[in-house]
Amino acid sequence: MKKILIILLAFASIHVTAQEEKEAVMKVVNQVFEAMRKNDSTLLKNCFVESPNTFTSFTNPEGISTLTKGDFQQFINAIGRPKEQVLNEPIWNEKVEIDDNLASVWVDYAFYIGDQFSHCGVDAFHLVKLDNEWKIFHLVDTRRRKDCEIPEGIKP
Template sequence: MKKILLVCLLGISFAGNAQDEKEEIMKVVNQVFEAMRTNDSTLLKQCFIENPYTFTAYINKEGKSILSTDDFQRFIDAVGQPKERVWNEPIWNEKVNIDGNLASVWVDYAFYLDDQFSHCGVDAFHLILQEGAWKIFHLVDTRRRSDCVIPDDIKP
């Protein structure tokens, strides 16, 4: 009976630790979107390692699959610029996977300028745990303007 109780307690402890790790990882991901909403390039940079890899995957007008390398510094500069309209990118369907110091996050998103829909897709993040902090080292997103199924509670 004592062994069963010990195994149950250890299982709860590990489950709690995994949940805590997922929350820490999602905190970093959510800070990216908060930085975008508030034009805070300093907060954005804190979420990433130096010189991360960023890409966009999309289908062009000719139906060809394209993988475009993005310039991270350009992204930082764009986020930090004052804007007439707020960049709002709500997310849902968060999937977090962790193995040691490596994590991946896959989320659906919709991008709005203020309340006006622009596009939707998926953001896929890879993070590394360094010196006790999760940092994004790779980000790729997809973008499309149609076939977007956005939950009602996500829409502005």
């Protein structure tokens, strides 16, 4: 009986630790979107390693699949620039996978400028745990303007 209790306590401890790590990873991802809403380039930059890779995947008007490499500094500058309307990117369907110091997050999103819908897609983040902190080192998103199934609670 004592052995079973020890095994159950160990399992519960592992589960709590795994859940805490998932929450820590999602905290970083959520800070990206908070930084966008607040025009806070410092908060945004703190979510990433020094030179992350960013990409966008989309189908161009001619129907050709395209992958473009982003410029992280331009992204930081764009977020920090004062705006009349809030950039809002609500997310849902979060999927988090973690192994050791590597994490992957896949989320559906819709992007709004103020209350105006711009596009939707998926954000795929890769994070690494360095000095006990999760940081994004790779971000790729898809973008489309149609065929977006946005849950009612997500729309402004």
